[in-house]
Amino acid sequence: MMKRKRNSKAVGSQHVERDADEETETKSTSILDLPDFIFKDVVLRLPLKAIIMCKCVCKPWRRIISDPQFAKMHFASAQPCPLVRTLGNSRVSRMLYLIEPSEINVSYNSDNYSPDGVNLKLETKLKIPLRNAEMVPQNPSGAKLSLCSKGGSKKRCMNVRTIKVRTKEQKFQIVNSCNGILCLSDPSYNNPLAICNPVTGEYLNLPAIDEVDNSLNDIVSCGFGFSEKTNEYKVIRLFDQGRLELISCPITGKEVFGKRVAEVHTVGSGSWRRIGHAPSYGCELRFTTCLKGSLHWIRKDDRKLDFIYSFDLSQEQFKAIQPPPLEHRMKDWDNLRNLSLGVLNNSLCLCVGPVFDDIDIWVMQKHGEPKSWTKFISINLSVYDRWPVGVYHPINFLESKGLLMFQCPKSAFMYYEPQFDQWKYFRIQDIKMKFEAVAHTPSLILLKDVVTGDNAEILNVNSRCNEFKLLGETKDLFLVEEIRDLEIDTDASSYSYSDEE
Amino acid sequence: MIVLNSSDGATFEVEESVAVQSQTIKHMIEDNCADTSIPLPNVNGVTLARVLEYIKKHAEAKDDEEGLKSFDAEFVKVDQASLFEIILAANYLDIKGLLDLTCQTVADQIKDLTVEEVRAIFNIMNDFTPEEEAKLRNDHAWAFE
Numbered sequence: 101m102m103k104r105k106r107n108s109k110a111v112g113s114q115h116v117e118r119d120a121d122e123e124t125e126t127k128s129t130s131i132l133d134l135p136d137f138i139f140k141d142v143v144l145r146l147p148l149k150a151i152i153m154c155k156c157v158c159k160p161w162r163r164i165i166s167d168p169q170f171a172k173m174h175f176a177s178a179q180p181c182p183l184v185r186t187l188g189n190s191r192v193s194r195m196l197y198l199i200e201p202s203e204i205n206v207s208y209n210s211d212n213y214s215p216d217g218v219n220l221k222l223e224t225k226l227k228i229p230l231r232n233a234e235m236v237p238q239n240p241s242g243a244k245l246s247l248c249s250k251g252g253s254k255k256r257c258m259n260v261r262t263i264k265v266r267t268k269e270q271k272f273q274i275v276n277s278c279n280g281i282l283c284l285s286d287p288s289y290n291n292p293l294a295i296c297n298p299v300t301g302e303y304l305n306l307p308a309i310d311e312v313d314n315s316l317n318d319i320v321s322c323g324f325g326f327s328e329k330t331n332e333y334k335v336i337r338l339f340d341q342g343r344l345e346l347i348s349c350p351i352t353g354k355e356v357f358g359k360r361v362a363e364v365h366t367v368g369s370g371s372w373r374r375i376g377h378a379p380s381y382g383c384e385l386r387f388t389t390c391l392k393g394s395l396h397w398i399r400k401d402d403r404k405l406d407f408i409y410s411f412d413l414s415q416e417q418f419k420a421i422q423p424p425p426l427e428h429r430m431k432d433w434d435n436l437r438n439l440s441l442g443v444l445n446n447s448l449c450l451c452v453g454p455v456f457d458d459i460d461i462w463v464m465q466k467h468g469e470p471k472s473w474t475k476f477i478s479i480n481l482s483v484y485d486r487w488p489v490g491v492y493h494p495i496n497f498l499e500s501k502g503l504l505m506f507q508c509p510k511s512a513f514m515y516y517e518p519q520f521d522q523w524k525y526f527r528i529q530d531i532k533m534k535f536e537a538v539a540h541t542p543s544l545i546l547l548k549d550v551v552t553g554d555n556a557e558i559l560n561v562n563s564r565c566n567e568f569k570l571l572g573e574t575k576d577l578f579l580v581e582e583i584r585d586l587e588i589d590t591d592a593s594s595y596s597y598s599d600e601e
Numbered sequence: 602m603i604v605l606n607s608s609d610g611a612t613f614e615v616e617e618s619v620a621v622q623s624q625t626i627k628h629m630i631e632d633n634c635a636d637t638s639i640p641l642p643n644v645n646g647v648t649l650a651r652v653l654e655y656i657k658k659h660a661e662a663k664d665d666e667e668g669l670k671s672f673d674a675e676f677v678k679v680d681q682a683s684l685f686e687i688i689l690a691a692n693y694l695d696i697k698g699l700l701d702l703t704c705q706t707v708a709d710q711i712k713d714l715t716v717e718e719v720r721a722i723f724n725i726m727n728d729f730t731p732e733e734e735a736k737l738r739n740d741h742a743w744a745f746e
Contacts (some may be wrong), residue, residue: 128682129689131707131723138704145708152744156716156737159728226743301740307607562742 280543283324368551611646
């Protein structure tokens, strides 16, 4: 029975049951007497884990934290964080390690060379579902009964059954992240299959895709995004179909040869809609980025970078965005491979390099206006020993004003302070594995507020295969600072982007 | 000088220049409601005294960042009930800095606690059924591992 507290002056106080005995004493002011908006103020200051913990304390707190308005408030002040995941074709991993900016404590010793002892344990471990989880047998033969001991104390050993699953069937690939929600695809063809918010643990499957369309060698390009104009979340997939023929290019209107088509799914609508022809026949689109109601991509292996592809989610139209005016020295034959597209300071960001000794980070200050491309940061590395070659992904500026970037083949983070022209290099302490990092702004958004209509079945990542641990899932990861000289990898394989392992 | 009356009849004198850190008091003065004294029926004497201590210090030592920092740190070392009284008063009196400080203090207290610890320390009853609670924890398993 809910009782309103006597003498409650605060409007909208959280209501809670009290024993009859307590009513007779003068009650001292408790946290429950705070009006909702003040309670929200307190909760918004907490790290994610603590916010989820509060959700489980009592019903009034759960109600406040689950409210879509609260999720909006939280998201408005949330920052892009690196979401780290193991790569590797032979490994299936559900674990995503989120590195919240407050955890990264970067400081310099006065001589700038002595180690700061940065040794950060990646604590926030989120999970995505297993693909085709229902296919994983409940009592698999050959399941290894494995003892997983915590802290070496025999008393706290847990019997954890570890099983091996198959990448071809059980692994998800991450396409992109939008509003705290990840789009997941199959690693073979990159067909978008599900969306998932790892913080709330919710996911839903996208409508089935007609596999007949996919010929064996064709990789699908896709993306997931939100249009504020129409308040809808949509997924798009571009794939080849039928025969090569003359079509009207959806961007230029000119007649070109093509057979690429585009289908869009409005999340919750139950089906895919054919919207017409798609550009980019013959190449794969990468670095899916959702920003301000449009999806953006650059072509894989685009030596010339003619333009950046964009798809307006409300108008459902393709556009070409002029790239920044790269200097001639950045355009030498092999060097345009070190490109990445992303978001920095809420603007479209293109990171070029390293090309010989320079990394240029361009930002489109005004969305949709290529004239506003500005070379935001230019890092000249010739004064330092050597930097690893490969693709750099700017993630975000930390409070300490430095830029955090992820470097692909080395699975390492670079922290660069433009003010002092200084940098630090952190590596994930697990030399055997490679990792990817996705820029992810965590949110509390519930999927029921994402779908249009009531049809979608919302599942939880822990509803299946939860009692099993996959190989390596129970491992702790650490971020350690690397002080030694960094070698240039002259091995050609390290030039290419991640998953060709 | 401005005279403030707490809910339990205590009277406090404070300089107008200091008192206007409270937007509520500031507006009352501007609207000429402050002839003889300002009644504050939502704040008791003990709490009002503490709040005045805060705004006095912040008026005096305005530019002493270090000094204010250590004052603030000591200021919030009060029992739980008093802390919430101060929050409610800071809200009613509309003193942004004080509200900010006290909310951050509560957040810092909560941040590393478990669900059981929060319930115990803040005296909150668990109104979930065992099934509801188990489902909540399972759905968000990552936060409890």
